[in-house]
Amino acid sequence: MASQQTPAEHELAGLIVEALNLEDLEPEEIEPESPLFGDEYGLDSIDALELALAISKNYGFQLKSDDERNRQVFASLRSLSEHVETNRTR
Amino acid sequence: MISGTSSRQDLPLTSRDPEDILAYVLGQEIRVEQFVCQARSLSGGLPRRRHAINLCQDRYAFALGFFGAILAGHTNLLPPNHLRATVEDLLVRYPEAYVISDQDGPDRWPASADPRPAMIAAGPLGEIPWIAPDHLACIVFTSGSTGPSKPIEKPWRTLVESSRINARELGLDTGHHNLVATVPAQHMYGLETSILLPLFAPVAVSSEHPFLPHEVSEALSRVPAPRVLVSTPVHIRAICGQGCSLPSITRVISATAPLDRNLADQLESRHDTRVLEIYGCSETGCLARRDPVRAPAWQPFQEFRIRRSGEQILASADHLPREFRLHDRMKFRSDGRFDLIGRSEDLVNIAGKRASLSDLNRRLLSLPGVHDGAIFEPQGPVNGKVRRLAAVVVAPGLSVGEIRSHLRTEVDTAFIPRPIRKVSSLPRSPTGKLTRQDLVRLLNTEGKEKATEPVEERA
Numbered sequence: 001m002a003s004q005q006t007p008a009e010h011e012l013a014g015l016i017v018e019a020l021n022l023e024d025l026e027p028e029e030i031e032p033e034s035p036l037f038g039d040e041y042g043l044d045s046i047d048a049l050e051l052a053l054a055i056s057k058n059y060g061f062q063l064k065s066d067d068e069r070n071r072q073v074f075a076s077l078r079s080l081s082e083h084v085e086t087n088r089t090r
Numbered sequence: 091m092i093s094g095t096s097s098r099q100d101l102p103l104t105s106r107d108p109e110d111i112l113a114y115v116l117g118q119e120i121r122v123e124q125f126v127c128q129a130r131s132l133s134g135g136l137p138r139r140r141h142a143i144n145l146c147q148d149r150y151a152f153a154l155g156f157f158g159a160i161l162a163g164h165t166n167l168l169p170p171n172h173l174r175a176t177v178e179d180l181l182v183r184y185p186e187a188y189v190i191s192d193q194d195g196p197d198r199w200p201a202s203a204d205p206r207p208a209m210i211a212a213g214p215l216g217e218i219p220w221i222a223p224d225h226l227a228c229i230v231f232t233s234g235s236t237g238p239s240k241p242i243e244k245p246w247r248t249l250v251e252s253s254r255i256n257a258r259e260l261g262l263d264t265g266h267h268n269l270v271a272t273v274p275a276q277h278m279y280g281l282e283t284s285i286l287l288p289l290f291a292p293v294a295v296s297s298e299h300p301f302l303p304h305e306v307s308e309a310l311s312r313v314p315a316p317r318v319l320v321s322t323p324v325h326i327r328a329i330c331g332q333g334c335s336l337p338s339i340t341r342v343i344s345a346t347a348p349l350d351r352n353l354a355d356q357l358e359s360r361h362d363t364r365v366l367e368i369y370g371c372s373e374t375g376c377l378a379r380r381d382p383v384r385a386p387a388w389q390p391f392q393e394f395r396i397r398r399s400g401e402q403i404l405a406s407a408d409h410l411p412r413e414f415r416l417h418d419r420m421k422f423r424s425d426g427r428f429d430l431i432g433r434s435e436d437l438v439n440i441a442g443k444r445a446s447l448s449d450l451n452r453r454l455l456s457l458p459g460v461h462d463g464a465i466f467e468p469q470g471p472v473n474g475k476v477r478r479l480a481a482v483v484v485a486p487g488l489s490v491g492e493i494r495s496h497l498r499t500e501v502d503t504a505f506i507p508r509p510i511r512k513v514s515s516l517p518r519s520p521t522g523k524l525t526r527q528d529l530v531r532l533l534n535t536e537g538k539e540k541a542t543e544p545v546e547e548r549a
Contacts, residue, residue, distance in 0.1 A: 020508075
């Protein structure tokens, strides 16, 4: 069930760990397809805002979700990374 | 209790005119008469019970549920979070409770109501309902953890009078303003500003609950000017940090934690707006305000009396059921204004949620496999970023992940320590006491738990 992080996912995982002070966690421990928010890593809505800020600073675009009920983008490291790779300006 | 047999003391559901705009739902204007008609329609179909636990996500659906329950003679229970354990606990403590939810999905509750079908009801207004002033409109629960917490009772007259005071103090009692809020309706600050205020002041509220900066921007652009944004330092920091463009906003209201002066300044100059900061708590509602850029001292609302009694600061007002203790430490100026100089020691406030450190520690120590441990605040706020709690734990048989997931069943995610550090023993004094200083030192010296333990342990 474990799946390999791509280089882009690994870079983003590092940013997540750093921006959210997840000291207990190594970037490679984030499962690409596990839910980012919720039980597994204990991330909450405050983290989502912090992460949106870190992504805009590092990748030069503003995070968007389709609508407020459907935060697909935040579903997993994989979906977030795909979104970042499509939209990044740096 | 409700109209029909109304007595002279009864207070109306709303002081606004039937044709006034009250809310914006999916781009549509909702007028007071529609709202009253829909709330009545919902109230008739609610379970024949006494307490409503309102979990609605949509702000307008929440408002319908909240007032529908009041019109049915029920009392709203407002839990501090939507954890399943929290709601289950309330259902046990209040056997006559039911859930109001606007969500589909697996989390069905035994007795529940959905306000969405009532959102299409239309019909004659009839009379504006009147409500007995002492009707217990809601009970607010503040603890950040799921165990028994002190219920704060809000009779209808308290909510009505607070709304009138807030309208004046927020400068929203004249003209007409359209309000977008990033705060949940269930939280006292969100309830006062986005649910109650529109019924007693010329204000219309967006049903949206925008979250990311661009969502805030879009929600604002979907309501006409003049716009007011009701938010928190956490959201404001994200908006400023992203250099997000916003439509014109007349005023930004911030509460839940002190707003950094530079951040307020940045928001005002970039978006040509004015920031007004509110101080209050669940017990009293909003009770003071300040201009964070020009006048950093807090001005209490004139209806409130704040006094010192020994170590405690107490607040009262004619419209509150009793005097309440404030959990911040204050220094008073000769003109009656005050400065906040810290919190009572046991209390932590994380992004507007409050918890008792001793309660969190009790929960940690009661987890199976935890021999000893302490949850504490590692440091002061770092440039506006939310600061989490930290924990050192003696639990030879548990992984950090296991400790975290055990805690999560009992404690709101905001208070889950980060980091949780496993240690061999705690630096307790001979009398068993721990100092924060020693805990911080321990946190910094003990090696952090690396991926040396099996990663697949969770199976």
